[in-house]
Amino acid sequence: MTLSAPRLSRAELVDLPGAWQVRSSEVVHHGAVWDVRRDEVELPDGPAHREYVQHTGAVAVLALREDRGEPEILLVRQYRHPIAAQDWEVPAGLLDVPGEPLVEAARRELAEEADLRAEDWQELISFTPSPGGLDEVIHVFVATGLSDVPQDQRHHREGEESQMPTAWVGLQDVVDAALAGQVHNGPMMLAALALAARRSA
Incomplete structure (x- = not known):
């Protein structure tokens, strides 16, 4: 049950990096600034598709x-x-x-x-x-x-x-x-x- 979940310390509160296996990946939309990508990802209970904006940061x-x-x-x-x-x-x-x-x-x-x-x-x-x-x-x-x-x-601003x-x-x-x-x-x-x-x- 959720109420019995463990209590983490500050030192343990760290994101876990690492991607699940990507079976395939394609750009489904090329944008003026960024693209939309669709990945087929192998999840623990089987494959699934995930779409997301691929951003420069x-x-x-x-x-x-x-x-x-x-x-x-x-x-x-x-x-x-x-x-x-x-x-x-x-x-x-x-x-x-x-x-x-x-x-x-x-x-x-x-x-x-x-x-x-x-x-x-x-x-x-x-x-x-x-x-x-x-x-x-x-x-x-x-x-x-x-x-x-x-x-x-100074920079010339547009838009x-x-x-x-x-x-x-x-x-x-x-x-x-x-x-x-x-x-x-x-x-x-x-x-x-x-x-x-x-x-x-």
Whole structure:
């Protein structure tokens, strides 16, 4: 029974890597950014088909300043067509440059989306946002020691990125807004909650 399941220690709470045998695999849809793949997987009780989005992975940046008293993070508001909303997010982007180190991708995205540079970078957390439907891993960094990218070196934004307001928000206000259901962006909420938890530990 479930109530009699064993109790794990923190040291034992670790994901177990390793794929079950894949009998066949094919791309069933070639997308503009990512593909949909169908695998025939050998499960313990027999074969089954699993379809999922084959994703490049992504980085997200929690740009943090504390020069005005309380810790504040930079948010950008971007239109997201699948959810029909303009949601508040942290700067983020795809790992679409082959061989690019994670922190360099994070530097690039912070400059491209927020016109900011950072002297110090720290890994905060990595997570799989929807492991039942896509293989994406998002790597979140905290960036401090911030400065503006010079005007003549700024990235030219297009599409949804051409109209992205930015704002500084107190870290606790972001946490409170997330818990109150005012904002819904997963990477932004998880990054803010993780940073708040780390700072209070």
